[in-house]
Amino acid sequence: MAWSATSPGANQPDNTAFTQQRLPAWQPLLSAGITLPLFFCVGLAFIGLGLGLYYSSNGIKEIEYDYTGEPGIGNCTACARVGERVAPPHPNCTCQWCFSLPELFQGPVFLYYELSNFYQNNRRYVVSRDDEQLSGLASALRHPANECAPYQRTPTGLPIAPCGAIANSLFNDSFKLLYQRQPNGPYDEVPLDRTGIAWWTDYHVKFHNPAPINGSLKLAFHGTAKPPNWPRPVYDLSPDPNNTGFVNQDFVVWMRTAALPTFRKLYARIRHVNYSAGLPRGTYCVNITYNYPVLAFGGQKRIIFSSISWMGGKNPFLGIAYLTFGSLCIITGFVMLIVYIRYQDENGDGDEDE
């Protein structure tokens, strides 16, 4: 260390490239030779990509229906009114939405529900969960985290499982799709595949039921209370033993909170053999079990049928953004080229020196 001039033997500085600041280095310069081609290449590439994205997004078909039931709109107004007056859990109320497809709805078809003005990304909402509990930890089951408050314990002191505002507000409308092949013909129920709608990692890693006691999940949850909004306890979410408790697919999907106040979540896939090519032409009705009140806070509920492409669902934004920016790049490139040429005329000497 050449820090102190008094330390003997350390006086003479080392003659290395590092200490003498002579390290070999690449010194790039924004010369015209690099910048202009860069702009044109990026521009062209973006326009190309943009076109591809735009067309594949355009190829995706969506049908959506707002079933919020705002006064006077749609069939669900009555149900909405019921839900508003009564405290949860709500009595079952159903309404129906029918539509007809003039041609085949190219599959695979996905059924989404979309909520608007629903703040799943509110900080207090986001933290209101206990992942330890959800991962099946027995201790956390009995002692939910404080973040869950006020859905941590019931007024009687029983721990709530699953605790927290997210779980408590689980979306509980359900949909049934009916298909009428011929006009005035019978309605067939279209089988909805409700497995595999959650992320693999969530379903297999993040969420676990507590170890069953004597083979019974119910016993494992003994001593806990259901979230106040829920009509039935967590172990009764589904009759399917692989789809109940914390590993219920609907529940897992719900627990993956959305980034934005308007979000859609997958409800089911339609991939039954009869519908593997998509939804054939005909008339369809969706029977909606309307449980979930949103009108109070100005929320909206939608049901959406959509197909997807290699890049996911319908997404016009990306394509348009790519196209716009690609064109801007090209335009800027030309402007820069003009400036560069004029500048060179004025100065005469080259730009590539140094």
Place this chain on the structure above:
Amino acid sequence: MALCTKKRPPEEERRARANDREYNEKFQYASNCIKTSKYNIVTFLPVNLFEQFQEVANTYFLFLLILQLIPQISSLSWFTTIVPLVLVLTITAVKDATDDYFRHKSDNQVNNRQSQVLISGILQQEQWMNVRVGDIIKLENNQFVAADLLLLSSSEPHGLCYIETAELDGETNMKVRQAIPVTSELGDINKLAKFDGEVICEPPNNKLDKFSGTLYWKENKFPLSNQNMLLRGCVLRNTEWCFGLVIFAGPDTKLMQNSGRTKFKRTSIDRLMNTLVLWIFGFLVCMGVILAIGNAIWEYEVGVRFQVYLPWDEAVDSAFFSGFLSFWSYIIILNTVVPISLYVSVEVIRLGHSYFINWDKKMYCMKKRTPAEARTTTLNEELGQVEYIFSDKTGTLTQNIMIFNKCSIYGRSYGDVFDVLGHKAELGERPEPIDFSFNPLADKKFLFWDPSLLEAVKVGDPHTHEFFRLLSLCHTVMSEEKNEGELYYKAQSPDEGALVTAARNFGFVFRSRTPKTITVHEMGKAITYQLLAILDFNNIRKRMSVIVRNSEGKIRLYCKGADTILLERLHPSNHELLNTTTDHLNEYAGDGLRTLVLAYKDLEEDYYEEWAERRLRASLAQDSREDRLASVYDEVENDMMLLGATAIEDKLQQGVPETIALLTLANIKIWVLTGDKQETAVNIGYSCKMLTDDMTEVFIVTGHTVLEVREELRKAREKMMESSRTVGNGFSYQEKLSSSKLTSVLEAIAGEYALVINGHSLAHALEADMELEFLETACACKAVICCRVTPLQKAQVVELVKKYKKAVTLAIGDGANDVSMIKTAHIGVGISGQEGIQAVLASDYSFSQFKFLQRLLLVHGRWSYLRMCKFLCYFFYKNFAFTMVHFWFGFFCGFSAQTVYDQYFITLYNIVYTSLPVLAMGVFDQDVPEQRSMEYPKLYEPGQLNLLFNKREFFICIAQGIYTSVLMFFIPYGVFAEATRDDGTQLADYQSFAVTVATSLVIVVSVQIGLDTGYWTAINHFFIWGSLAVYFAILFAMHSKGLFEMFPNQFRFVGNAQNTLAQPTVWFTIVLTTVVCIMPVVAFRFLKLDLKPELSDTVRYTQLVRKKQKAQHRCMRRVGRTGSRRSGYAFSHQEGFGELIMSGKNMRLSSLALSSFTTRSSSSWIETLRRKKSDSASSPSGGADKPLKG
């Protein structure tokens, strides 16, 4: 470890009794221990932490930490703040500890110097720090004086002792101090041990030239003055030993009192940074308020109804209160706009730069084996902004070595050095110096290259002999001959020493003197001259003469003096010779040499008798003795015969003129502040090319009263105005902004001017009502030289420029007299490798050669500034880009202070993901290679004008950061609003969004740093690519199953990275974001490069300047000085030595005895032989009829 006590009530007067520690202890005077260190092991932690928390930033983060512990507010985990905070505190503490360690070391070194203290009658070795007030200590030759002492007695007769005060006031000529008669007899230890005098004197102060006190001893009172004092920092010279009584010790010594208070120096960038941080803080509060209002409205409109699913916290009863809480929550998550790692990163970068300075081989002095040293690590970038340099002269510009360089004898010039081909040789290619081995008394260190002079001496040219005879007789040097033939001269000024030494080597050896005789060995033959009179030097006469009677009984007056004076007093018959000599003088002066003219005059016996009579009368006169003597002297020093002239080189440090020229080209103004006399200073000004004869005028201000000074300054200004006409009087000093205009106004002044101002004039000029006038005048001049200034004045001048010019100042010096100036200036540079270390200790940078200054400023300073600016721009940019995303997100999450990113990302972003690339840039970046910055000093200008980082640049960075943050949020927003994954499941979940934004952010800022990095070393590559790699590695690790299973609540993002980053849509988003953020920057820079290259494209700039520059270089070479004539009569000479010699007061008996002995003794047989040979040629009068040889 020495503990120095500090706090005492202010003293009224000081009492110290010799040899009575008990008595003196009553007063609790400071001990002789100095302490510049701040901490010790015990106090380090609390004091250092206390100091660190005085930094607003640190306190602020502590406050944030406390906020985060409140659950209702906490929007982030506590560790996101504590990890960086602890890191920052630790790094700073380690640095402070290291700094302090070195201070301890240097303190200890000084405190542990040995001195001999008389304790209970015995001389004992004691460390300096154990010396107490009232102790009697013994000093030996060449030792530093340990404390302020009252001189009691010395080895020299009459209690005289010689000291060099260069450390203290910068004057290099020796000074005499004398003990008061009663104590000067106390020569031996026994007597001293019994000495019990008590000194009552003034309390400690910083006046170097004043002391008043009284010694009470044996019921008598003896007044004491500065003449009796030896001050700490002086060096004892030419005195074997002396005893002194400690009056002031340690911090009370005049040296320490004069060293000014230690100020914590901050760079202008530091100050700007603090302002900006405050602004950012204000901005943060504004954002917090906006978002809090948003929150209140949202809760009122939506949240209150959303309570079905998300009830309010228990404590929250209204939307307003929720908004209030949300304000604090947002303060927490937006705190990253005030970058916590900013300060520590800046420190790290500066440390790196300091190491580069320490490591620089080109700033290592082989001769003195000292590398350059950055003693503080906080000022580096300011080195790139220096506009004013204040330089000491002696020891800084000059080596303080006088060299007999040339001479003109009877119309012939000697001393030019020719190489083999007969051309004038440049330095470095000199042939062997001539051989003085014929003369056993020659000084081995004396070098001369022109053999013809030696030939002339050997041949016996009478003029040459007379010339050297004069040099060996006409002086006030004392000789000392410890062993036969080993001569030591005690010259009062180095000039005289050089002249006498020259004569000595050419065979006219001044051997010894008594009050009445001078013994000279002339070409081996001892001749004793009778010394009749010394007509001493003074400032008005500017000459000195001796009148001697030679062995033949002839009386002759030898005179040497300033050319202006002496040439007028020559006999008319010298006319022709005068012309040639004048030519030579001009030539010498043009080379920057100090010249002296030598002349003699034969005196008739009768005339002398009569004159001596008058002189005696004059000297006995009661009134106006000085004037009478002067006129008597005047009378005899007339009609003299010209002998020739000498030229002495005040040896400049290596490369000084070149450095000054280069720095001037870099638009740095150099002021010389020296304690030396005006003539000396001006002379040096010429020889280092600060002053040239091309200059229109050199103003010299020497007024003694306020009015005179004001008038002189006014005249100077008027002259400058007249000649340029264009200039109004609209100099404005107030704003920095106008400084560029100011410069242009100054440049508009036609012609070059220089200002020379004297210490006493300066005292008036620095008064409050005149300082502006002075500054205005001085700044309009190209060169400013202040002479005869006190250390305090040096500091005042620096302070003045600092105050009104708002420019960065640098002070460079080597002595203790420069300490205050070094401490006052923004940057203080000490010349190391000299004897004293006071300047170095006070300095921020030290190296051993003035010429290294150009490298320090133009290379290291420029780079440091560039790097720091680039670093800051990028740093603010990246933090705004990072943080502002939260702001936009606020509008979509109910203003709930939800972060966009994972908390780990927030913790690590500044300290891991983005720290190293920007540090690497801050440490290693270079725009042009080092040679270029020396070749084109104009490259230095952006730093002076503060172009690279100022408020405007800051806003540009901020704007870019905000622009980036907008895209960073809204592009993913646009994509995610409705998109689903390619397997149909939800894409727009919060965690995927967080990962997408974080990833694009890391990529964008990495590309941006890549764009900013101009010098990609392997380290930069490693850090930039490494940061990206580390980001992904940590991302996947944090989202891994293993960590989740251990801490499910801490690592909630399990599986997120692999799920999200597998989506093409996400990558399309990232690419789009990156390109949209970066391309405009590229376009902007390219256009700037093309349209306004002189601002940013230094490389192009370099190209443009090159042609101009070369021409300038040629000019510089040519500039020499012709036509002006200046004399540098040993101007560090002091009056009064002649008298001292004639009285014999300063000669000890032994030396008187020795002188008679040496005359008799003949040395070796060779010498005897020589003497025989040269005998015929050596008679002074018989020279005229011999033909000149050559």
